[in-house]
Amino acid sequence: MDLTPHIEQLRRELAAAGEIGGDGTRALAERLAAPLESAARLTLLDALSAASDAITRDLAPGSVHMRLRGLDPEFVVTAPPLPMAPPMAPMAPRVPDGEEAGGTARINFRLPAPLKARVEDAAAQEALSVNAWLVRAVAIALEPNGPAEPAADAA
Numbered sequence: 001m002d003l004t005p006h007i008e009q010l011r012r013e014l015a016a017a018g019e020i021g022g023d024g025t026r027a028l029a030e031r032l033a034a035p036l037e038s039a040a041r042l043t044l045l046d047a048l049s050a051a052s053d054a055i056t057r058d059l060a061p062g063s064v065h066m067r068l069r070g071l072d073p074e075f076v077v078t079a080p081p082l083p084m085a086p087p088m089a090p091m092a093p094r095v096p097d098g099e100e101a102g103g104t105a106r107i108n109f110r111l112p113a114p115l116k117a118r119v120e121d122a123a124a125q126e127a128l129s130v131n132a133w134l135v136r137a138v139a140i141a142l143e144p145n146g147p148a149e150p151a152a153d154a155a
């Protein structure tokens with residue numbers, strides 16, 4: 001994050017304030033600009049650091065850390081880990097009345113990459129395709145009276 005535009009804005013505001021008082025005030029404002037630049041930069045860095053601490057408290061267990069690269073602050077964001085879902089037991093999704101069991105429809109479904117990887121892992125653990133795992137998860141989620149009963153094992 002480049003602080004220079006913000007520092008330059010403060011310098012312009014100081015110069016504008018110096019113009020009001022005449023030549024002596026303008027000269028004083030010009031002499032004060034350089035030392036105030038360092039103080040303003042440190043104050044902005046302190047405010048950004050306090051803000052990142054406050055965000056980290058609200059984001060826990062994720063975090064936001066500020067680090068300096070030269071004179072410019074950078075933020076490092078660590079997202080909170082996604083909660084691990086318990087493995088889903090094989091369910092026999094019920095097809096609601098009035099719908100044909102053999103009909104299918106195609107949709108485009110976008111997932112964040114970390115969630116997609118978790119879906120793939122869960123499907124592989126249950127020896128299902130990703131599509132079959134997702135169809136089952138959606139059917140279970142849409143059950144009006146809670147999840148469907150587990151499928152009976154054929155003997």
